Amino acid sequence: MTTARPVREARPRIEPWQDPDAVPFVRIQGVTKTFGEVYAVDNVTLDIFKGEFFALLGPSGCGKSTLLRILAGLERPTSGRVLIDGQDMTDVPPWxxxxxxxxxxxxxxxxxxxxxxxxxxxxxxxxxxxxxxxxVAEVVRLVHLEGLEDRKPDQLSGGQKQRVALARALVKRPKVLLLDEPLGALDKKLRDQTQLELVNIQDRLGLTFVIVTHDQEEAMTVGSRMAIMREGQIAQIGTPSEIYEYPASRFVAEFVGEVNLIEARFASVNGTTMRVRAPALGIEIVTDRPVPALPGEPLWVAVRPEKMSIAKTPPAETGYNCVEGEVFDIEYLGDVSVYHVRLDNGLFLRATEANKLRLIERPITWEDRVWLSWGPDASVVLKT
Amino acid sequence: MRRGPGPFDLAALTLGFAFLYLPIVILVVFSFNASKLVTVWGGFSLRWYEAVLTNEQLLDAARVSLGVAFVTATAALVLGTMAGLVLVRIQHFPGKALFTGMVVAPLVMPEVITGLSLLLLFVSLDVPRGFWTVTIAHTTFATCYVAVVVQARLLTFDRSLEEAAMDLGAPPLRTFRLVTLPLIAPSLAGGWLLAFALSLDDLVIASFTTGPGATTLPMRIYGQARLGVTPEINAVCTMLVALVTIVVLVISILQKRRLARERIGPGPAGRNP
Known part of the structure; x- marks a missing residue:
């Protein structure tokens, strides 16, 4: 096996979900699955298009695996329908x-x-x-298992087993390939490599993949689009960048990536600029993505730590999107450092900076007085 | 830590083995006794083996016992596997708790009671007693043992293997034949042999439920022993011990071979070629 990291093959961006005339390939319509009193899947409606690598992402117990098993036919939905390639599959057994x-x-x-x-x-x-x-020979070549055909599964390494499992599912040329946490058992390096291999295989064969994962990085690496699930319901559907940049709720913002959440109250909207008051910070926050809200309505502002600039001198304009505090702790992660800044009122905010300089030359250190600032495009106002 | 067994370990081992096997060793040794007295050594001889092989009564009893054990083991395997499957696979059905208890109950039921109740049943149904009544009686208790063995195996069975087979296009029955059955086969073989041995072994239940012309080997041995233990009986018992030993050895050799075959190659961790 080569140790070189495979490169993601260039591919034209196809975005069938943008096309109003595109017919979804997999349609999940109002599917509910209950186990006793528990709603594992709660009225989920979801369209997946041909050739997509769709990721179902969520914490454990959110119903993502149950939804996948409903697609496979291993669970029968309590209500709702599943269509694949225009055919109603709800009552079709898995075989x-x-x-x-x-x-x-x-x-x-x-x-x-x-x-x-x-x-x-x-x-x-x-x-x-x-x-x-x-x-069989063809798919063995595709997943690089040549020479291992006569082994039994217990004579294979974890990575090899994973490829046999993939080959076994691929060889049937399914209309949809379902992957349930397929890389969970692999170590980090192998997992990264396999993610890209999966994307390349999916691309080359032009198949539709649906993957279930609790690992947001994995979902973002492989997924053309993803659905974030919570308590049996879909919290948000979108491309990885849409979900990361514009989370629809505090849950999504916190589940995907790191985030600073700031409580705020609606102040004013002027064209494409929205202003909210953050009493806890004593400042106004400006965003370029207004949301409809009533005066005084409780809101939250989400700001990603890497979108916060940290500096030892105040920025030119300090009236908005800028707070002052003291460096409480620095988490050194190698490529980046996370600065935990304690504001004067005791609140904490996090800012992430890439470590372009070596640790010793870092200009900001513990107990320094710093200013955190961010642009209007970095603040996302959330209502829930 | 000290490696290897110390004097205490060796003593414990010797005593343990002696306790378990000394009676059998004595039995085997005296089966080769030339003397007619069971406890006095009179030189080596095979005369009692010759006597056994010409003793039609003993041979008949052996044939009955082997026949009963074979049919019992096979019937108990089928019924016990079905019971085990139902117990593990069907989450809820009316009377499940009762059924679970009833399956295990005969394991702890005194044999005398099982035998007597079966006898009463056969009498009240006016069934002529013989080979088949013994077989039915043996099957009822052997089934429980098989059910317990199969149930234990199925509890650790990875259901996703069956789901994978169905997902790959095998309907439930074919999934059972192609995936479940081969994987639980060792337990089934174990269950069959257990049932076979239990049936071959049984004296009490057989005594209650048998009839004329269907005397089992343990019954015959017991009957003869009451008239006085002859070295002939030692010879029969030695042959039984030998039979059981051979069966056990064959099974363990087969299993070792299978394991060895599965481990060919660079080892379980499978290095990359």
Missing amino acids: RRPVNMMFQSYALFPHLSVRKNIAFGLEQERLPRAEIAER
Whole structure:
């Protein structure tokens, strides 16, 4: 195996969700799944387009895996419908669905060789032997498993098992490939590498992938779009950058990436500029993305730490989007440092700076008096 | 820490083995006794083995026992597997708690009670007692053992393997045949052998439920022993011990071979080629 990190292959951006005439390939319509009194999936409606790498992201227990299992047919929705390629799949059992799943545990058959594991699905279709052998060989090349065909699963490393599981699901050429936390068991380096391999394979084969993950970095790396789930419901759907830059709620802002949340009250809107008062900071916050609100309505402002500038001198304009404080702690993470700044009223804000200079030459240190400032485009006003 | 067994360990081991196997060793040794007296050594001889092999009554009893054990083990395997599957796989059904208890109850039920109640049942149904009544009686208690063995295996069975098979296009029955069955096969074999051994072993229940012409080997041995232990009985018992030992050895060798075959290659961690 090569140690070089695979490069993400260049691909034209296709954004079918922007096209009003595009017909969704997978349609989840008002799907609810209850286990006893618990709503695992609560009235979810979601459209996924052909060729998408769609990520379902959320904390554990948010219903993302149940939703994936409903797509696979392993769970029956309590109500609602699932359509794949225009066909109603709600009552179709898993063995007749044109979808395949890669399981979190890989679920390789321990009594069968790698070759037999991969061929299993094709044998169920009763294809001719020669065709099975050919298609197995093809997918073995695709996932780089040459030479391991006769091994049993317990003679494989974690990364190799993961590739057998992928090959076994891919060889059936499913309309939709479902991946349930596929990389959770791999170490970080292998995981990063495999994420890019997954994207390249998905791209080359032009398949539709739906991945479930709790790892936001993974979802952002592989996903063309993602849905953030919380307590069985969808909190937000969008491209990774939409969700990161414009989270729809405090939950999304905090779940995806780091964020400073500041309580505020609505003040005024003037064209594309919205001003809110942040009593706790004693300043006004300006944003270039107004949201409809009533005077005095409680709001929150989300500011990503890396969008906050930290300086030992006050910026030119200090009337808005600027607070003064003292460096309380510095988290050194190698590539970046996180500055924990304590404001005079005891509140904490975080600012992240790339470590372009070596640690010793860093100009800002503990207990320094600093000013944090950010632009109108860095503040996102949230209502919930 | 000290490596290897110390004097205390060796003593404990010797005593333990002696306690377990000395009676059997004595039995085996005296089966080769030339003397007619069971406890006095009169030189080496195979005459009692010859006597066994020409003793039609003993041979008949052995045939009955093996037949009963074979049918019992097979029937108990099917029924016990079904019971185990139901217990593990069906989350809720009316009377599940009762069924669970009833499956385990015969394991702790005194054999005398099981035997007597079955006898009463057969009598009240006016079933002629013989080979089949013994077999049915043995199947009822052996099924419980198989159910417990299979249930234990299924509890640790990774359901996602079955889900994967179905996801890959295998309907439930084919999934069971292609994935579940091969993976629980060792437990099934274990359950079958356990049922076989239990049936071969049983004296009490067989005594209650058998009839004319269907005397099992333990019954015959017990009957003869009451008239006086002859070295002939030692010979029969030695042959039984040998049979059981061979079966156990064959199973363990087969399992070791299978394990060894699965571990060919650069090791479990599978280095990259």
